[in-house]
Amino acid sequence: MHDFALVKGWRGNFVHIYDRLKIERQRLGLSQDEFARQAGVSKRAQANYESGERHPKADYLETIHSFGVDTNFIVTGERIERQKSDVIAEQESIYLDKRLNDPDVASIPMYDVECAAGSGRSFEGEPVLGYFHMDRTVLSELKLPADSGAWVRARGDSMVGTIDDGDYVFVDFTQRDPSREGVYLILMDGERRIKRMQRVAGGGWLLISDNPRYDKELIAPEQKQFVEILGRCLVNLGQVL
Incomplete structure (x- = not known):
């Protein structure tokens, strides 16, 4: 694993870029399958990104950024400070989208x-x-x-x-x-x-x-x-x- 995939930022420990990807997916409350579907990749590809078998490309990062993923955190390990109202609005939008697509x-x-x-x-x-x-x-x-x-x-x-x-x-x-x-x-x-x-x-x-x-x-x-x-x-x- 290359050094650029390591960063000190989460709970003070060195974590990999694929660890931060998983952290972001879990923050959004999405399963690997749901996250992969929104990202336009297969579940296997998503699993490979989260295990470190493969590194995500720019177009993948651009896509996941569009549905609320903090790609700056994934790449650098640093959170972009946003207004609380923006975060709440984004979370509500993600929740509503999930509900609208829920067969139940x-x-x-x-x-x-x-x-x-x-x-x-x-x-x-x-x-x-x-x-x-x-x-x-x-x-x-x-x-x-x-x-x-x-x-x-x-x-x-x-x-x-x-x-x-x-x-x-x-x-x-x-x-x-x-x-x-x-x-x-x-x-x-x-x-x-x-x-x-x-x-x-x-x-x-x-x-x-x-x-x-x-x-x-x-x-x-x-x-x-x-x-x-x-x-x-x-x-x-x-x-x-």
């Missing part, structure tokens, strides 16, 4: 109930306000479908007490049969509404607003064709305080 994390789209009605049955093609990233395990425990639902922002005061104006509710688009009483997202008169639904004698539906200021609406059997049920509202992300 679902990205649930968020919509506004007042966005253009479109075809009604889904929000496909409509503006997405953002994404709510949730572990699939947690979704399963909450009995929320990871791939057939969305968070929808409610509007108005008709469901106040249950769902307030601006609250986000999780809508399961696979549940469109109101045979069981519940709160549903519906399309009616060209706009989306969130209402409690009950079946009544004769096969009709009763639309109920939890706010007592609003009257109940009876949908007769022959009128049901004008009401489209988009999905059932399962969870409310309303404010606690």
